[in-house]
Amino acid sequence: MALDEFALIGRYFRTAELERAADPSAIALGIGDDAALLQLAADQQLVISTDSLLAGVHFPEQYPPAELGYRALAVAVSDLAAMAATPLAFTLALSLPKVDEPWLQAFSRGLSVAARDFAINLIGGDTTRGPLNLGVSVFGQVPRGQALRRDGARGGDLLCVGGPLGDGAAGLAVVQRRDVPAGLPLVGQDYLQQRFWRPQPQLALGQLLRGVATAGLDVSDGLLADAEHIARASGVALHIDAARLPASEALVSWPERQQLEWMLRGGDDYVLLFTLPPAAKPRIAQWCAAGHAVSVIGSVHAGDGVLLDVGKGYAPLSGERGYQHFRSSDD
Amino acid sequence: MALDEFALIGRYFRTAELERAADPSAIALGIGDDAALLQLAADQQLVISTDSLLAGVHFPEQYPPAELGYRALAVAVSDLAAMAATPLAFTLALSLPKVDEPWLQAFSRGLSVAARDFAINLIGGDTTRGPLNLGVSVFGQVPRGQALRRDGARGGDLLCVGGPLGDGAAGLAVVQRRDVPAGLPLVGQDYLQQRFWRPQPQLALGQLLRGVATAGLDVSDGLLADAEHIARASGVALHIDAARLPASEALVSWPERQQLEWMLRGGDDYVLLFTLPPAAKPRIAQWCAAGHAVSVIGSVHAGDGVLLDVGKGYAPLSGERGYQHFRSSDD
Numbered sequence: 001m002a003l004d005e006f007a008l009i010g011r012y013f014r015t016a017e018l019e020r021a022a023d024p025s026a027i028a029l030g031i032g033d034d035a036a037l038l039q040l041a042a043d044q045q046l047v048i049s050t051d052s053l054l055a056g057v058h059f060p061e062q063y064p065p066a067e068l069g070y071r072a073l074a075v076a077v078s079d080l081a082a083m084a085a086t087p088l089a090f091t092l093a094l095s096l097p098k099v100d101e102p103w104l105q106a107f108s109r110g111l112s113v114a115a116r117d118f119a120i121n122l123i124g125g126d127t128t129r130g131p132l133n134l135g136v137s138v139f140g141q142v143p144r145g146q147a148l149r150r151d152g153a154r155g156g157d158l159l160c161v162g163g164p165l166g167d168g169a170a171g172l173a174v175v176q177r178r179d180v181p182a183g184l185p186l187v188g189q190d191y192l193q194q195r196f197w198r199p200q201p202q203l204a205l206g207q208l209l210r211g212v213a214t215a216g217l218d219v220s221d222g223l224l225a226d227a228e229h230i231a232r233a234s235g236v237a238l239h240i241d242a243a244r245l246p247a248s249e250a251l252v253s254w255p256e257r258q259q260l261e262w263m264l265r266g267g268d269d270y271v272l273l274f275t276l277p278p279a280a281k282p283r284i285a286q287w288c289a290a291g292h293a294v295s296v297i298g299s300v301h302a303g304d305g306v307l308l309d310v311g312k313g314y315a316p317l318s319g320e321r322g323y324q325h326f327r328s329s330d331d
Numbered sequence: 332m333a334l335d336e337f338a339l340i341g342r343y344f345r346t347a348e349l350e351r352a353a354d355p356s357a358i359a360l361g362i363g364d365d366a367a368l369l370q371l372a373a374d375q376q377l378v379i380s381t382d383s384l385l386a387g388v389h390f391p392e393q394y395p396p397a398e399l400g401y402r403a404l405a406v407a408v409s410d411l412a413a414m415a416a417t418p419l420a421f422t423l424a425l426s427l428p429k430v431d432e433p434w435l436q437a438f439s440r441g442l443s444v445a446a447r448d449f450a451i452n453l454i455g456g457d458t459t460r461g462p463l464n465l466g467v468s469v470f471g472q473v474p475r476g477q478a479l480r481r482d483g484a485r486g487g488d489l490l491c492v493g494g495p496l497g498d499g500a501a502g503l504a505v506v507q508r509r510d511v512p513a514g515l516p517l518v519g520q521d522y523l524q525q526r527f528w529r530p531q532p533q534l535a536l537g538q539l540l541r542g543v544a545t546a547g548l549d550v551s552d553g554l555l556a557d558a559e560h561i562a563r564a565s566g567v568a569l570h571i572d573a574a575r576l577p578a579s580e581a582l583v584s585w586p587e588r589q590q591l592e593w594m595l596r597g598g599d600d601y602v603l604l605f606t607l608p609p610a611a612k613p614r615i616a617q618w619c620a621a622g623h624a625v626s627v628i629g630s631v632h633a634g635d636g637v638l639l640d641v642g643k644g645y646a647p648l649s650g651e652r653g654y655q656h657f658r659s660s661d662d
Binding site for chain 1: 359365381414424454456460468469479
């Protein structure tokens with residue numbers, strides 16, 4: 001299989017769009033040797049995140065390949081945004097059941113568009129025969145000590161979110177044509193589909209949060225589950241006011257109960273969730289003026305866990321908080 | 332699935348053996364956030380390599396999990412040796428058909444032993460439900476400009492190998508109890524099995540080659556296929572003298588024709604193949620005295636491709652050079 005692998009990689013992934021999507025000055029050696037070489041300035045730290053996406057678990061088997069290529073990279077890059085990092089490079093380990101040229105062309109095209117959108121270069125990877133599986137590792141840089149970690153939230157901080165919640169889950173419903181409200185205009189359907197197919201990692205906002213936010217991450221598992229990650233890592237309690245959760249115009253076509261469920265537990269929103277010291281509150285208006293839809297949705301307190309107010313006062317959560325990945329029917 | 336993933340990672344992979352197998356001074360942040368942070372000195376470059384191993388393609392479905400854990404990391408770390416790098420850290424993306432506790436315990440134990448043997452710390456990863464698949468990314472460092480690339484071989488250089496060839500393929504035959512010669516003593520069987528189960532990346536030799544060897548890689552696809560990688564990247568011809576290929580004592584129990592086939596085309600040896608300028612020849616004796624079994628097996632010339640002398644003069648190769656990965660019967 002080794003020779004097939006090389007042929008595949010050569011034809012579909014060794015393209016200028018993928019290898020030189022961004023300034024390559026940090027890349028001392030890209031694809032083609034035993035490993036790649038990155039060269040960072042001394043005041044920078046390297047940020048590393050690895051994700052794997054399996055057909056039937058993280059996405060449907062029949063997912064359109066161009067959208068899959070885009071989305072796989074976007075989701076991985078969102079972890080760089082969540083660390084306040086600037087993207088540098090990525091690797092791709094692709095397992096495919098067979099050499100399907102139209103599939104590979106479309107996948108590579110979607111991947112290239114994402115690589116350009118996020119200014120990140122492909123520096124290595126491999127391709128093997130097997131069940132459809134994408135392993136994406138992303139590398140970024142952040143000035144030393146300025147990464148946005150999960151463990152710095154303090155009592156008195158504000159809890160903020162960088163954009164509307166629930167669109168990822170609603171987008172999946174639109175894509176799957178599942179209970180789409182008759183009143184949802186086409187433009188809203190398009191918007192939600194794009195939010196699902198092409199998540200936009202909040203890289204610029206992440207970089208603005210350097211040295212300002214006390215903790216942060218990207219909402220991938222669902223607001224409540226991800227809030228709990230911050231609460232646990234920081235040793236604090238997070239209070240969330242359901243009435244303050246930001247919803248897109250498209251989301252409000254659904255029944256209120258469904259909206260709330262998706263905003264709280266739907267995954268795949270890829271907006272940043274972060275905590276701000278009270279002194280930084282004036283920045284929120286500046287960020288909003290610069291096009292970042294930041295909302296305050298709660299506050300940080302001594303204690304532990306996530307407490308939610310749905311109109312009857314703050315109460316601790318119970319039961320399932322998290323997002324269930326898309327699953328195959330036999331799962 | 333998200334919550335299951337965290338539980339899994341927490342129990343089997345968040346161990347001191349895996350997270351602190353080596354000096355963690357370069358690791359500013361390990362497992363548990365959106366990403367890990369590495370901090371390198373300014374005169375160092377980061378070396379990055381990603382491999383994925385699929386059940387039924389790269390290893391049998393029923394592979395013993397402790398051996399699989401060891402081998403998966405060893406094979407990945409061999410790419411660091413092949414770049415003359417010092418290991419720093421690795422990530423693991425594990426896909427598993429079900430939560431099988433004895434399997435996970437044994438796998439984690441094998442992985443831990445390898446992490447300690449190669450002085451490398453686990454800094455991240457994920458676990459999902461799906462066909463058995465291991466994605467390993469390894470990170471190392473090398474002084475700026477001293478990585479062992481494939482593209483520097485020049486006419487007049489010596490072609491060398493860092494240890495015996497063919498043991499990987501012979502080891503697989505022993506493991507599978509396939510045509511094992513009656514005359515092979517038990518100690519030889521044990522040796523070959525270990526060579527297959529627990530490859531030893533030539534990290535120390537790789538580091539000795541910094542600034543000395545002109546090109547190099549690790550023999551994973553088979554000598555001829557890997558020699559061709561150097562020939563192509565460097566724009567030279569490599570001459571290989573079959574009579575000079577080093578074989579272990581255990582290998583010589585097989586018929587000569589089988590030995591030669593395995594030395595030339597067997598994969599999974601993970602010894603270094605490298606080119607040396609003539610002035611560096613005296614170093615070979617020093618390296619051997621220090622316990623590195625380096626042999627000269629050929630030479631570098633103007634031209635292209637790999638030419639092999641099996642006793643009738645140098646002739647270009649034709650046909651299949653490479654290693655066929657272990658395949659499932661339906662592949």
